[in-house]
Amino acid sequence: xxxxxxxxASLRAAGRGxxxxxxxxxxxxxxxxxxxxxxxxxxxxxxxEIGVPFSDPMADGPIIQAAGRRAxxxxxxxxRTLAMxxxxxxxxxxxxxxxxxxxxxxxxxxxxxxxxDAAASGVDGLIIVDLPTEEADLLLPYARANxxxxxxxxxxxxxxxxxxxxxxxxxxxxxxxxxxGITGTRSATSAELAANLPRLRRxxxxxxxxxxxxxxxxxxxxxxxxxxxxxVASSLIATLAASLDEKGRAQRDTVARVLADVRALxxxxxxxxxAA
Amino acid sequence: xxxxxxxxxERSNSLRNGPNARGRFGxxxxxxxxxxxxxxxxxxxxxxxxxxxxxxxxxxLDYHLExxxxxPSPLWHAARLSSRLGGARxxxxxxxxxxTGAHKINNCIGQILLARRMGKTRIIAETGAGQHGVATxxxxxxxxxxxxxxxxxxxxxxxKPNVFxxxxxxxxxxxxxxxxxxxxxxxxxxxRDWVANVRDTxxxxxxxxxxxxxxxxxxxxxxxxGEEAKAQLQKAEGRLPDVAVACIGGGSNAMGLFHxxxxxxxxxxxxxxxxxxxxxxxxxxASLLRxxxxxxxxxxxxxxxxxxxxxxxxxxxxxxxxxxxIGPEHxxxxxxxxxxxxxxxxxxxLEAFQLCAKTEGIIPALEPAHALAHVMKIxxxxxPDEIVLMNLCGRGDKDIFAVAERLGVTL
Numbered sequence: 001x002x003x004x005x006x007x008x009a010s011l012r013a014a015g016r017g018x019x020x021x022x023x024x025x026x027x028x029x030x031x032x033x034x035x036x037x038x039x040x041x042x043x044x045x046x047x048x049e050i051g052v053p054f055s056d057p058m059a060d061g062p063i064i065q066a067a068g069r070r071a072x073x074x075x076x077x078x079x080r081t082l083a084m085x086x087x088x089x090x091x092x093x094x095x096x097x098x099x100x101x102x103x104x105x106x107x108x109x110x111x112x113x114x115x116x117d118a119a120a121s122g123v124d125g126l127i128i129v130d131l132p133t134e135e136a137d138l139l140l141p142y143a144r145a146n147x148x149x150x151x152x153x154x155x156x157x158x159x160x161x162x163x164x165x166x167x168x169x170x171x172x173x174x175x176x177x178x179x180x181g182i183t184g185t186r187s188a189t190s191a192e193l194a195a196n197l198p199r200l201r202r203x204x205x206x207x208x209x210x211x212x213x214x215x216x217x218x219x220x221x222x223x224x225x226x227x228x229x230x231x232v233a234s235s236l237i238a239t240l241a242a243s244l245d246e247k248g249r250a251q252r253d254t255v256a257r258v259l260a261d262v263r264a265l266x267x268x269x270x271x272x273x274x275a276a
Numbered sequence: 277x278x279x280x281x282x283x284x285x286e287r288s289n290s291l292r293n294g295p296n297a298r299g300r301f302g303x304x305x306x307x308x309x310x311x312x313x314x315x316x317x318x319x320x321x322x323x324x325x326x327x328x329x330x331x332x333x334x335x336x337l338d339y340h341l342e343x344x345x346x347x348p349s350p351l352w353h354a355a356r357l358s359s360r361l362g363g364a365r366x367x368x369x370x371x372x373x374x375x376t377g378a379h380k381i382n383n384c385i386g387q388i389l390l391a392r393r394m395g396k397t398r399i400i401a402e403t404g405a406g407q408h409g410v411a412t413x414x415x416x417x418x419x420x421x422x423x424x425x426x427x428x429x430x431x432x433x434x435x436k437p438n439v440f441x442x443x444x445x446x447x448x449x450x451x452x453x454x455x456x457x458x459x460x461x462x463x464x465x466x467x468r469d470w471v472a473n474v475r476d477t478x479x480x481x482x483x484x485x486x487x488x489x490x491x492x493x494x495x496x497x498x499x500x501x502g503e504e505a506k507a508q509l510q511k512a513e514g515r516l517p518d519v520a521v522a523c524i525g526g527g528s529n530a531m532g533l534f535h536x537x538x539x540x541x542x543x544x545x546x547x548x549x550x551x552x553x554x555x556x557x558x559x560x561x562a563s564l565l566r567x568x569x570x571x572x573x574x575x576x577x578x579x580x581x582x583x584x585x586x587x588x589x590x591x592x593x594x595x596x597x598x599x600x601x602i603g604p605e606h607x608x609x610x611x612x613x614x615x616x617x618x619x620x621x622x623x624x625x626l627e628a629f630q631l632c633a634k635t636e637g638i639i640p641a642l643e644p645a646h647a648l649a650h651v652m653k654i655x656x657x658x659x660p661d662e663i664v665l666m667n668l669c670g671r672g673d674k675d676i677f678a679v680a681e682r683l684g685v686t687l
Contacts, residue, residue: 055586056460056572058467059310065454077584103308104570108585130308130571134298155312157474162315180312181472 003096003124004149004172007047008207008228017224018046019269020209021262022100022233024067025050025084026076027240032250033071036240036258037088041095043259044266049127049231052081052101059129061184063234066241070248078105078114082121089122098125098151098172106139115142125149125172133166140169153177156196163203173207173229176200178214184234187213190222197226217268224272236261291538291614294605299488300576302611304604307487308571312471317574321489323394328496333389340385344418345375347382347500351508352668356635364658366651367517368668369505369533372640378670379501379529380411380482386497387480388415396478400424402466404431404459404525405596405643406438407670408482413447423447426466428457431595434678456589459525459599463573483526484603487574491603498532505665506536517665519544519654523647524617525561525597527606529669534615544616547606548650550592551619561590563602564610564617577604593622593682594642596670620649626682628652629672641670642679 001009011018021040026033040048053071057064078101085097099118106114106128118126126148131139133152143150149172157180158166167174176197178188193210200208210223211231223230239261243254294301299321307317327333341347352368371379391399399416401423403409409425416423425442429451432439442449450469455461463486470479484491484498502520509517520537522530524547537543552560560566567578572587580588580600590600609615620628628648633639640648647666655664672679680687 055455056464058464058573059312059471061468072586079584102571104572104579104581104587105585107570108581108583129310130574132307132309132311132314134307134314153311155310157312157315159315166311177310177312180474182468185472 002147002149003094004047007096008173011046017227017269017272018209018229019044019220019266020047020049020229020231021045021236021265022049022051022231023236023240024053024064024071025081026053026071026074027067027237028070028244028248028250029074030080030084032254034084034087035255037084038091039255039259040262041092043262044270045095045262047096047098047229049098049100049233050081050085052078052099052105054102054105057102059182061182061234063184063237063241067237078109082117082123085123086121096124097122098127099123100127101129103128103131111139112142115139115146115148119146119148123148125151127151127153127175129153133168136169151175154200156180156192160199163199167204170206173209174200174204175231176208176210176227177212178210179212181212183212185213187215187219193223193226217264220265221268221272224269230269232265292535294608295488295492299492301605301608304569304575304577304607305488305491306576307574308576309487309574310471312474316474317487320394324390324489324493327390327393333393336389337386340389341382341500345381345385346373348504348508349373351505351512353512354636357632358655360635361652361655363655363660364518364662364664365660366655366664366666367509368638368666369501371501371529371667371669372638372644372671376407376411376414377673378407378411378641379498379532379667380408381414382500382532383482383494383497383528384408384411384415384480387493388419388421391478391480392419394478396476398422398424398473398477399480400426400466400469400477401480401482402426402459402462403482404428404462404598405594405641406431406435406442406674407596407641409447410438410441410445412480412482413442413445416447417445424450424469426450426452426462426469428459428461429453430457431459431462435595435674436677438674458590458595460587460590467573483528484531484605485526485573485575485577485601491575491605494528495531495535495605498528499535501529501532501667502534502536505533509663509665513663516540516543517663518542518658519546520665521546521548521647521651522667522669523548523597523643524602524606525550525599525643526601527603529667531603531605533667538614545614546650547615547617548646549617549619550594550597550646551621552591552593554621555619559591560619561592561597561599562619563600564606565619567600569607572601575604577601577607578610593625593678594646596641596643597646618650620646624649626679629679638668639672639676640668641672642675643670644668645672
């Protein structure tokens with residue numbers, strides 16, 4: 001059993017859902033970013049998504065776009081992101097790490113060496129925004145050969161007829177994009193989620209994570225009452241951004257402020273199932 | 277008259293059969309979009325295939341091309357320019373005489389008719405030089421549909437006349453300040469709008485790039501250029517051209533000119549990229565000559581990118597060529613050596629711009645001025661009985677302010 005499956009199994013045994021925080025690698029700089037990732041498990045992150053900065057993040061709203069720009073300015077590359085995971089993994093053998101990003105840096109690295117190096121660095125899963133199921137054969141065989149889960153995005157526009165095709169070859173968990181839109185904008189209503197999540201449950205046994213527009217502890221709590229995990233990104237990055245000085249540099253309390261948000265989200269998620 | 281009304285017969289040895297079912301031209305093309313958009317792309321492909329087979333759609337398209345756009349556009353023997361350069365006979369395919377002043381409207385008419393067929397009620401577009409934005413705003417006004425155009429802030433500045441034109445036509449302009457504020461950034465923002473408004477919005481892409489079926493569809497709508505030119509040249513000269521030349525940003529005017537000639541091996545096809553300040557300065561837009569394959573904006577194609585796969589900002593004096601990618605069919609035609617790709621610098625284009633005005637009485641857009649700059653290089657070495665066909669794909673009214681500034685003239 002890989003780390004993702006093991007973590008969801010133990011959460012299921014504990015009767016609670018997962019909190020998956022997302023931060024961009026190298027935002028706002030290498031050292032602060034490494035400190036943030038190192039602190040996430042202690043703050044209550046059950047799995048971690050690390051954004052791989054890309055010059056043209058077409059699915060992202062202004063908050064994550066700005067994070068990507070800060071990261072690239074700080075020297076982020078895919079290779080350095082893998083090195084950051086390797087360092088994280090040296091101290092934390094258990095928390096699953098998922099890389100989320102766009103295809104081109106991976107193509108540039110080479111899909112096969114990337115999959116090999118990612119697995120060797122301690123990456124557990126991949127979410128590639130612009131790699132739909134129709135094009136997934138570009139990466140899937142190499143990911144599989146190296147034990148990496150390829151986590152699929154499912155959207156409100158994905159109809160029932162298409163769902164099985166989208167989930168073909170998917171493993172780890174399923175990422176439900178809860179709104180039609182970009183990251184960090186509006187939030188899905190519980191009615192929308194209640195209408196869509198059962199469609200997914202009917203066709204997959206994989207855990208379901210919900211992301212896009214999940215901002216507050218109470219929203220995260222509401223998500224894990226219906227799904228298996230809540231992904232929180234833009235609101236954490238907004239806290240990070242607000243902590244920077246006018247030149248975009250990290251301040252002494254940057255790490256603490258972001259981790260405090262994570263702690264509050266984790267409490268929301270942990271209380272949810274107890275209350276339910 | 278147009279490509280879709282008399283598509284080339286399927287021949288196994290034809291270069292005109294692409295793309296395949298996966299939207300690929302060789303290794304290029306495809307559908308690299310977020311899952312949210314994937315069902316829409318598939319719906320669009322289906323709707324386009326249906327429209328292509330529908331006589332009523334073809335009739336409506338032909339009607340608008342003839343009576344609204346003003347097709348066929350003339351084929352002009354540029355005699356003074358030919359004798360000035362002292363070599364080949366040069367013909368201009370005058371798509372700058374179309375309504376709105378460029379070839380962009382050919383595609384916009386086709387896509388707006390398709391959008392209406394699909395029941396879409398809102399149109400979005402990206403624009404660089406503003407020619408596609410103007411053409412989109414125009415067809416939206418014609419059909420009474422709300423129109424939002426994304427345009428980089430750099431381009432808004434250097435293409436002010438077109439910005440005002442779009443506003444007059446009732447379009448809403450969204451300036452995009454991300455990146456260098458050019459076409460690439462406008463396209464990112466248009467894609468973000470689309471993903472947030474999937475149910476009612478039609479994304480009217482202006483070039484032969486983006487996810488399948490756009491590269492194929494835009495090419496089909498633009499192939500009217502090459503079809504007409506082929507017939508017109510046959511009438512004027514009784515034969516095919518020896519060389520056909522077109523400028524390339526995303527590559528729609530070039531695909532439109534080249535596609536009908538792909539199976540005529542005697543016709544040398546040359547696409548001219550923007551060399552900006554020079555191919556080795558790092559400030560250019562020559563995706564094929566200086567880029568390598570990757571994925572951006574929904575398709576696999578040659579891109580300007582760094583070692584990490586980050587996209588590099590392009591540079592060109594011409595806003596319409598200022599794009600770090602290129603249509604996937606061009607990438608394939610480049611790899612199989614069916615089309616040659618060259619480049620012209622900002623300065624060479626400026627020189628051609630002025631020469632064309634003074635010898636032919638035609639102020640070309642800076643985009644086709646790049647094509648002309650290449651014609652100026654090759655024509656003198658050709659024989660007087662050889663024919664060069666160049667796509668004069670846009671007029672230069674929009675560029676006079678930028679050119680004046682560049683030439684140190686205060687208006």
